[in-house]
Amino acid sequence: MALEDVLKTAQAEISDCVFTGYIDLEVAMLRGALPANHYSRDDAETLASAVMNAFESTHMVQIEDMFRHAAGVDDAFAPYFEDMLVLTDDQAHVFLRMDENPNQVICVISRDLSDPAGLLTQMRTIITENAGTRP
């Protein structure tokens, strides 16, 4: 699947979308991003660093273990947390690990806060439609 297709679809379909890109967690870099007027290069680099920390810091790995244990999930190698939604007063941030490669994370930022949970679902649908992966 071309990640660029997911980004383009997201930018076209997500309401008030201000940023789309994908981050490679293996190198903690923003690998691709569509033109975004609202994010400078510094902001994008900070975003990549923070997403890396949010998904893969030592503390989050330990928290994942707690949840994995509580949920009775056996697979200690697959990431437990696959999706992340961050809400603030003015923006909704969605980060989704890709099924084919969990180290690739799609990022979408929207200023439409009317249905944040729906945004997460919408992004999964876009990825599914572009890749045929499970929602």
Next chain:
Amino acid sequence: MIDQEKLAEILSRAKTAATPQHNAVRKLKGSDAKGRLTAILTEIDETMLPRALNFTREDGAQLVVEVRARRAVRFGDISGNVPQSETYKRLAEGGTTGEALCAAMSHVIFGFSESEGQLNVQSLPSNLPPSIVDKGFEADDLAKAAGSPAPATDDSPPPAPAKTAEIAAIADAADALFAAADGSAQSHLMANNEGEVTSNNPGDGKLPPEALAKRLASQISMTAPFMDGVMPGRRLVVMANRSNDAPALCFASDKAGIAAASVARTDLTGVIANWSKGANRSG
């Protein structure tokens, strides 16, 4: 067909415009040691995005402080006769964190500022790899460790630290999540920013509240560059597994405290909606 020459010119202009002006060397105020120390700490306190602050003295000594989210994370380079730098290196290389490292870092900065003469600073792109998880130390912590007053960044007095007993009342975002999670979550808790649990509903008891709160407190600190730099203010973070029967982690935080909840996937939409209402109401 695009004119290649014109395209190259446009790209060149865009590249030039997008290049941050990192290289300007600025003179810092401060005619005595205390003034120079305050100037250094003020630079740290005013640096939000990851930067390597390159301080230089007239005698050629150099101190590079890697800063992000108003916190000095580590020293990038120490050259010249800077007191206590060996102590700092020994502690840092030994993996020491907390007050001891803060004090050592503070003493290096203090020693650097004691030398007479003009101090200059240059803000360069940071070499901090994202894998660095140290949250670093605020200018205020460094100032206290050096036994000097905190740097003045504006005329307003610094906010008083929140007492644990007051946290539930003033933690708007955290309070909203705690209320939203009540009744729908498997377990939920509130904690202060040090990770000490202040209120706990253990639910099915599968998640250890103290261990979770401690790690969340550290996690929030580590994501400070993202949270505070790009998104100031209250926030709710939802981390989910895609299986329908696997609980998600929701945590809300602000300056006063943290609330966390283990939420069944089917309840996520309601919790998010209720948190949003609570956050809007309290804001």
